[in-house]
Amino acid sequence: MSVLDRYLDRFPFFKKIFKPFLVVAPYVLMSGQTVAYPTERPIFHDRFRGRHKFYFDRCISCNTCARVCPCKSITLVEVEGREGKFPEIDYQTCSFCGYCVEFCPKLALEFTDFVEFSEVDRSKLVYSPEQLTEVPDLKEVLPMLKRRTERYLTDKEIKYRKVSDV
Ligand code: SF4
Ligand code: SF4
Numbered sequence: 001m002s003v004l005d006r007y008l009d010r011f012p013f014f015k016k017i018f019k020p021f022l023v024v025a026p027y028v029l030m031s032g033q034t035v036a037y038p039t040e041r042p043i044f045h046d047r048f049r050g051r052h053k054f055y056f057d058r059c060i061s062c063n064t065c066a067r068v069c070p071c072k073s074i075t076l077v078e079v080e081g082r083e084g085k086f087p088e089i090d091y092q093t094c095s096f097c098g099y100c101v102e103f104c105p106k107l108a109l110e111f112t113d114f115v116e117f118s119e120v121d122r123s124k125l126v127y128s129p130e131q132l133t134e135v136p137d138l139k140e141v142l143p144m145l146k147r148r149t150e151r152y153l154t155d156k157e158i159k160y161r162k163v164s165d166v
Helices: 003-009 012-030 064-068 099-103 129-133
Strands: 040-042 052-054 074-078 085-090 109-111 147-153 158-165
Touching: 003 012, 052 085, 052 129, 064 074, 064 099, 085 129, 099 109
Parallel strands: 040 147
Antiparallel strands: 052 109, 074 085, 147 158
């Protein structure tokens, strides 16, 4: 038992109030557990599931992605000037489970680390195949972004370090 604990034991009421602060304070003072988004943005893990990217030239319109999707978020639609049907993804319901990417026999769908695609109008969350081929440049959507940071683990905690200027 520390000296502080012994001291606080004499004042149970204050101990009850201040003990949680004393436990948390060293962690708050010693190490930042967050990044200053949007001026700073973590580099996500390779297997991170952000918005999809779609490749027309690989797709064989087999419909597997739509069949395996547990959320019924994929519909195959026609695209002007192209033969066959291609996936349209409804991000109102997509749970980012990854089945469509995993089961696509031609690797025509993949995940990116792009997460900045919230909308006020829900209907804009339905992405056509053409929209899915384009993943915006981070600098366009986050003009204030200055640094990319990497997350790493120590024995006790997760920390962040600056990796590059943007
Ligand atoms: S990630 Fe999962 S929920 Fe989202 S479209 Fe693919 S299969 Fe459906
Ligand atoms: S994206 Fe893949 S699974 Fe979906 S229709 Fe095209 S080839 Fe088939």
